[in-house]
Amino acid sequence: MKIIFAISFFIFQPFLLYAQYFDLREGNNKYLAGDYDEAKRRYDKIITETDKLEDKKEAIFNSGNALYRMNKFDDAEADYRKIAENNTFDPTLRADAFYNIGNSYFTRAKALQGEQKANLLKDAIKHYKESLKLNPNDLQAKQNLELAKAILKQEEDKNQGNNKNDKQDQNKNKNDKNQNKDDKQNDKNNQDQKNNKDKQENQQNQNQQNQNNQDNQNKPKDQQQEQQGKQGEAQISKADAEKLLDALKQDEKQMLKKYLMKKSNQTKYDKDW
DSSP states (O other), X not given: OOOOOOOOOOTTSHHHHHHHHHHHHHHHHHHHTTOHHHHHHHHHHHHHHOOOTGGGHHHHHHHHHHHHXXXXXXXXXXXXXXXXXXXXXXXXXXXXXXXXXXXXXHHHHHTOOHHHHHHHHXXXXXXXXXXXXXXXXXXXXXXXXXXXHHHHHHHHHHXXXXXXXXXXXXXXXXXXXXXXXXXXXXXXXXXXXXXXXXXXXXXXXXXXXXHHHHHHHHSOHHHHHHHHHHHHHOXXXXXXXXXXXXXXXXXXXXXXXXXXXXXXXXSOSTTTO
């Protein structure tokens, strides 16, 4: 965190500027003592009572610092931007404001994971770069920029690995579905083949029966009567009866199958991350 304690003092406004000096000094003392609420109150008094932006830029900047310390990052960023985006201010002061905005994104990214963390790191990198445009010799900004880039790369590599695993799982599920589809098709083909075989056997039996009937019809009348007498006396064999019963049961089974279907002080982040 870059902290500005500079005090503006103009001889033609002695009383007002003396009050500002006193409030800014007291605000800074409270800030250093860790009493950020009271520090913010002192800074706000200067901001409210002073018209010219130039005369209260230090109070605005330090108000952002107090808000940062209270983890009110959005409000802190709003104060910093009043400094960072004002082209009339000193480039070094603006660079420090951009740096602190970068730190606010960096700190918030620490508690997150995945895409949210990556997006905040990208915002931090963006503002560190803006800071370095205005103050290329800022070592802290350079170090935090490189650190943010390294952490972003780690996060993107991790997310890419997770996406790859998800894709592999999707492909496995797709293959399993295709295998199930193939198994069902094979079962259907096997069933069709069995049904065709049964039909062929039944047709052969029927043809044989028809042939027997034709043979009987072609025999002389006395032979036909003799044969009919033998058939009337003969009983169906046990083997044929069992075979017929099995065939009926199998047909029943076949039929059923169809229906059972960032850090806010002046140190780098390398010790915290």
